[in-house]
Amino acid sequence: MAKNPSAIKRIKTSERNRIINRKYKSVVKTLIKRCLLNIDNLESSSLNDVQSSISQVYSKIDKAIKKGAFHPNTGARKKARLARALSYAQKKQN
Template sequence: MANNKSAKKRIEINKRNRLRNKYYKTSVRTLIKLFFANLEIYKTSQTVEDKKKVQDILNSVYSLMDKGTKKNIFHKNLAARKKAKLVASFKAS
């Protein structure tokens, strides 16, 4: 347990940051899974509605990855690599 005021403050700050980091990381992971699930649906149907849905999910992933990178939750190269992988799989379909 913390013995002084600054140590107690660091514990609170670490808890706040851990929750923020967890939110971004789990949200991105969930959206990526959703993206690939909808991409498979789009590959079989090839409808405009499915393509728009996949594109909207891709935009959401981009937004969260960029915000997380700006807040030093994700490394910039990791974000770039994941985004490139996603857009490459979308273009291949």
């Protein structure tokens, strides 16, 4: 265990940030899974439901980037994968 007061403070700060980041990441993963299920069931659910779930995921990803839980490129990659999945599902449906 660290004895230096600044090191002790840094350990506490990093632990607090780790817990906060874990919450953001967990919420984003859950929303992405739900969104992908909606995209897979596109013919049974309406396109508006899928669009609203995607916008909700985008919002959470952007907030996670803003708070520092995700690197900006990671957020962009996650959003691009969702957009690509929706595009493929729409092409398959038509």
